[in-house]
Every structure is written in C-alpha cells, then in structure tokens.
Amino acid sequence: MTASPDLLLSPVNHASGDVVLPGSKSISNRVLLLAALARGTTLIRGVLDSDDTRVMLAGLMKLGVSLDRVATTEVEITGGIPFERDDIDIFLGNAGTAFRPLTAALALMGGQYRLSGVARMHERPIGDLVEALRQLGAAIDYLGNPGYPPLAISSAKINAAQPVRIKGNVSSQFLTALLLAAPIYTSRAGQPLVIEVEGELISKPYILITLNLMARFGVVVERDGWQRFTIPAGAAYIAPGLIDVEGDASSASYFLAMGAIGAGPVRVHGVGVNSIQGDVAFADTLEAMGATIVRHDNFIEARGINVAGGQKLRAFDFDFNLIPDAAMTAAALALFADGTCTLRNIGSWRVKETDRIHAMHTELEKLGASVESGADWLRITPPASLAQWHSASIATYDDHRMAMCFSLASFGPVPVTIQDPDCVSKTFPDYFKVFSQLVQK
Numbered sequence: 001m002t003a004s005p006d007l008l009l010s011p012v013n014h015a016s017g018d019v020v021l022p023g024s025k026s027i028s029n030r031v032l033l034l035a036a037l038a039r040g041t042t043l044i045r046g047v048l049d050s051d052d053t054r055v056m057l058a059g060l061m062k063l064g065v066s067l068d069r070v071a072t073t074e075v076e077i078t079g080g081i082p083f084e085r086d087d088i089d090i091f092l093g094n095a096g097t098a099f100r101p102l103t104a105a106l107a108l109m110g111g112q113y114r115l116s117g118v119a120r121m122h123e124r125p126i127g128d129l130v131e132a133l134r135q136l137g138a139a140i141d142y143l144g145n146p147g148y149p150p151l152a153i154s155s156a157k158i159n160a161a162q163p164v165r166i167k168g169n170v171s172s173q174f175l176t177a178l179l180l181a182a183p184i185y186t187s188r189a190g191q192p193l194v195i196e197v198e199g200e201l202i203s204k205p206y207i208l209i210t211l212n213l214m215a216r217f218g219v220v221v222e223r224d225g226w227q228r229f230t231i232p233a234g235a236a237y238i239a240p241g242l243i244d245v246e247g248d249a250s251s252a253s254y255f256l257a258m259g260a261i262g263a264g265p266v267r268v269h270g271v272g273v274n275s276i277q278g279d280v281a282f283a284d285t286l287e288a289m290g291a292t293i294v295r296h297d298n299f300i301e302a303r304g305i306n307v308a309g310g311q312k313l314r315a316f317d318f319d320f321n322l323i324p325d326a327a328m329t330a331a332a333l334a335l336f337a338d339g340t341c342t343l344r345n346i347g348s349w350r351v352k353e354t355d356r357i358h359a360m361h362t363e364l365e366k367l368g369a370s371v372e373s374g375a376d377w378l379r380i381t382p383p384a385s386l387a388q389w390h391s392a393s394i395a396t397y398d399d400h401r402m403a404m405c406f407s408l409a410s411f412g413p414v415p416v417t418i419q420d421p422d423c424v425s426k427t428f429p430d431y432f433k434v435f436s437q438l439v440q441k
Helices: 025-037 051-062 096-109 127-135 172-189 204-216 249-261 278-288 324-336 347-351 356-366 400-411 421-426 431-438
Strands: 007-009 014-020 040-045 066-071 074-079 087-091 112-116 139-142 151-154 164-167 193-198 222-224 228-231 242-244 263-269 292-295 299-303 317-319 341-344 370-373 377-381 392-394 416-418
Touching: 007 400, 014 249, 014 431, 025 040, 025 051, 025 074, 025 096, 025 172, 025 204, 051 066, 051 087, 051 096, 051 421, 096 112, 096 127, 096 139, 096 151, 096 172, 127 139, 127 164, 127 172, 164 172, 172 193, 172 204, 172 228, 204 278, 249 263, 249 278, 249 299, 249 324, 249 400, 249 431, 278 292, 278 299, 278 324, 324 341, 324 347, 324 356, 324 377, 324 400, 347 356, 356 370, 356 377, 356 392, 356 400, 392 400, 400 416, 400 421, 400 431, 421 431
Parallel strands: 014 263, 040 242, 087 112, 164 193, 317 341, 392 416
Antiparallel strands: 007 416, 040 074, 066 074, 112 151, 139 151, 193 228, 222 228, 263 299, 292 299, 341 377, 370 377
16 A cells, blocks of 8 residues: 655644534444344445445445445445355455454354455454354464464354353454354344353443444343343344434544644534443543533534643543543643653553554654553653654554544644555545644644
C-alpha cells in the first residue's frame, strides 16, 4: 500500500462548531454479519463507509449473501444460512471486526475457506479464538505462523456438549466472534452453547454492544457475570426489518477533545445519553480533566479551556481498560496537562493496528514530552514550557487512530506534520476535512 502525501498542520487556537459522526465501525460490521446470518431482510441505515466495512461487505458478497447497497450509508441484506458459496478465498485487510467474527461464523457453518489480510493483520493474534473453535470440533489450520492469520477453514462436525472456554485478556473480539457465531450451531443442533471466559475479560463495553445487537436480531444471551454466557437451544437470528447504526463514539473522542482544549463549543451529533457504545464514557474523562460536557439524547457538547492562552487541563491517572480506543485521545491530550498523566491497563494496545504503546511513546517524545511505558501502561509528562515543544513529523504506522490523535497536537505552539494522513480511511475518510472546518487559527 502506497502512503499518502504528508499533511502539514499549522498551529490552531480555537475549535467550535457541529460535526455529524460517521457510523460506528464496531456496530456496522457486527450488524452486517448479523443481517447476513438472519432469516429475512434487513435494511441497515447509517453504515460506516470505510476500509473496514468495505472488506466485510466484499467478503459477504463473495460468500453469496444477497446484498444491495441502497446508498453510501444504507445496505439491504437478505440473509440465511448456510451461505451460498463455500469454497473461496476472502481478503479482509486489517479489519479485526471482520476477520475474527467471520472466522468463527465460517468455522461453525461448514465449508472450505481461506481468510487472509494485510501484513499487519497477519501479526495480530488469533490463536485464542482458533483454540476455542477447535474445542467445538472446528477444523482450522494456520497458513503462516501458528497463532496468527492467514487461516484455512475446513468442514468439520461441531459438538457443543461441553462448554467452550476462551481467554479474555487479549482481545474482546474473540468472545464477540464466538457469541455472534453461536446461533449458527444452536439453530441447527437444538441444544445450547455455553461459553466460559478464562481470566479477566477486557473491554467489557464492546461485549455489551454485541449482546445488545444479538438481542435486536432475536437472540437473547444468558449472562452470568462476565465469566459465563449461554446461547439457548434453538436460538436463531431473525431479521428485524430495519436497524439504524449509531455514530462512532471512538471517533467522537477527537472532536470532544477539540472542544476541551480549543474553548468550544463543539457539538458531536450521532451519540448521546442512550448510546450502546462504551466509548461515550470518554466524556467523563474530559470532565475529570476540567472540560464542561453537556449530554443530550442525540449529541454531546464539549466546552473547555483555551490552551493557546496558556490554560492547562488537569493531569490524570486512570485505568482505561473499558475504553482502550478512546484512551489514545487521552494520551494526546496529556500534552496539554498541568502535570504527569498515567494511562493504565492498556495492554490491548499492543495487538491493535500497530503496537500503540510503542507508537504513542515514540511520537509523543518527538513533540517534546517525556514518556515512560511498560507492558500495559504509559506515562506522559508534557513539555514544561512553550519553548520545549518541538515541531515534528509524526509517523502513523498505517493506524487511523494515530493520525487522528496527533491532529490534536496542532493546538500546541509548533507546526505538526502527519505522515500518511489517508490512513484515516479505515474508519473516517473525511476526518481531516471535518477537522479543518472546526478549527480556527
């Protein structure tokens, strides 16, 4: 993949205005798969149009799913299992929200499939999910390094007489994949499927998204805390007819942050008090840092300090296990804090689109921050004075969130260059256009 030309961001002083969020990536790819598995027709409105959803849609079409792109953000799917085609190669880019759930669904459905992605996807672990599926009798082989994609899936006899166990401490996407795929088995076998989580489950709000969406498609999962999930015998997906995708709460974090350091007000439309996404809790983080947040049914407004006038956010020491994606925005905001900031319990950053702890450590130092890091933590001391800020060219590691996070550094006193800014196309292709419309010099 060829990198896009660098983007120079001159220093900005203020941010205000309204932004309408694109659809949630997490919800979009879950709903696309659920609609494909469900009996009946579903019209999905507000689907995110980005790299990750395009590879999911392309994969479903290769599988023979009846799919009509009504508009850029509307898709109509007539689903049902098994899928029409069952001996194909599927390329899924770097989309974990597509690769992991499709692996589980195809392993339980039967057929011959080969799943691959970009080089970084082949470095992202999937072994815990594969081992769980093998407990059920699935036939999955590694085509490269053991524990990592690409994968070959073959037909096998699935038996869920015993609970299947899955580790919870690497990625919540593994549990999500098992949950989403489970009704493929229960609808056929007439017996329940029990999933037991080993160890601490990270990123719990993303599991709540999964359970909420499964219920909208007619499957209610019995949950015993965060350790045991039961999909009832006979449970099967039924199309709800119409479903709307919320705006992306992870993307909302960047704009709320702009309001927090650029005086505001910035109003972010598409998420609100009733959002099913855990990342709306980032607004609580901003309040703790000194911003004023007003929550409404369908939008959130942020007002804050003016860092260009010398004001600073309050330093923080927080556990970000529940909102790891939005936590990256907090790391960027540490540049504007009145002291050292610590992010804890972010070990999942290591297996994302890049090793985000390493990436954030490296790029924050370029700007003049003092940074320490460990296996699952990051500590940032901002530049002590304006004179200690350094103009820098920020590497983005083909990671959309790196590019969006470091756009916030332009509220500092020096120019910032963003390398390969088009990497934001993974979730928010128009990000820098929207950013430029909100900020003023």
